[in-house]
Amino acid sequence: MGKIVGGFLVPHDPVMFVAPEAPAEDIRKRMWGAFDSCAERLAALNASSVVIIGADHYFNFGTGCLPQYIIGTGDVDGPLDVLPGLKRQIIPASEKLAGFIADHGHANGFDWAVARAFTVDHAVAIPDRLIVDPVRARGQSIGTIPVYIAAGVDPFIKMKRAIELGGAIKAAVEAMPDDERVVVIGSGGISHWVGTPEMGKVNEAFDQEIMDYACTGNLTAIQGLSDDYILENGGNGGMEIRQWAVAMGAMPGARGEIIDYAPVREWVTGLGFVQLFA
Template sequence: MGKIVGGFLVPHDPVMFVVPQAPAEDIRQRMWGAFEECAARLARLEASSVVIIGADHYFNFGTGCLPQYLIGTGDVDGPLDVLPGLKRQPIPASEALAGFIAEHGHANGFDWAVARAFTVDHAVAIPDRLIVDPVRRQGQSIGTIPVYLAAGVDPYIRMQRAIELGGAIRAAVEAAPADERVVVIGSGGISHWVGTAEMGRVNEDFDREIMGYACRGELSAMAALSDDYILEHGGNGAMEIRQWACAMGAMPGARGEVIDYAAVREWVTGLGFVQLFA
């Protein structure tokens, strides 16, 4: 029987790697330091597996094939979109638990799309490299389970369904035969406008609204957010708060703590880091 022992809600901003020196030094140190703090906190949770819930950015999926949600159950590597300082490499997986989550979902109304081998993009690779890998280097064995949500290209997964999917992940973990300690990581957001005339805009009010819902465990408030509201106030990149909602759905009733936040226009994103407590 497994247990979800904690969670994190973090960004996956590739611009941090492309132009790392763009913001002021104090902002740079704080944001890279927030990832380091997440890694330190993950180490204390003694996890055996992490479920990283990400999106796709037209690298694996697009208009030709767009699953609403997918789980990687075999070999994992990435990122497919190689970045400066973020090269493609194998990612230690947690194949048995990933397969069980898919099977449990199929038996309980969640028809997972399944990737027997999966090359993730930066949405999964960044938190794995910056949060999970440092813990592995300390000697802890942690397998990564990548989960993809349709949050980059419409039709988007419904926010309520993303929350329900988080519940399905939790139910599967708790029904798993192995004694797993699992941490969920919702990877994405917060406000950012991608490839539009507003690119570079960050809406701190929207970001703090979403972090507030996360810290108070307000799943109903997350579910009530309309796509029109998200697009207007958070931009097309903020559709990725579905990954936050899914992670929150895996930890119903959990409260959170903001580790750090900054509206980093030089990196075109509101960067928020939240820990969820089981």
């Protein structure tokens, strides 16, 4: 029987790779170090698989195909959008569990779109490279399951459905007959404005609000956030808190701990790192 043993809520900021020296040195060290701390904590959980929930940035999907949610069940590699220091490579997958999650969903009211081969973008590749790969380098075998939700491209998945999707992942993992130890990673956010006149703005109050919901496991509050509120206070990039909601939905009742946070305007994002405890 499978079990979700922990979770992380982290950013996937590509500007960290494009302009690594832009912020002050102490901020740089703290933010890169926060990823290192996540890797250390992941290693302690003895996970066999991670489910990384991301959102597309018009690399994988566009106006011709906009799935509300999709899971990669076969070969995985990436990122498609290669960055300095983040080259495209094979990502070890967890194909059996991914296929089981999709099949379980199809039998229980969650009609997953399925990618039998998936080249992910930086939303999945960054946490995989910075959090999961260091644990693999220690000799632990961990397969990655990529999940993408409609948080970067309108029409956005409803927040309620995002939380329910997390619950569907949890139900599938627990129905899996194999002894899987699964960690969920919500990848995105927090406040940032992308390609708009406000780009570079960070709203610390919004970021703290979302981290508070994560730390207290307040699914009701995060579900109650309207798109208009998120867009006004967290920017179009703030819509990515849906990935956090999926991870929280997979761990109902879980409490969290802030690993680190900084409003890094040079990297155009409020960077928040939270661990969720099973």
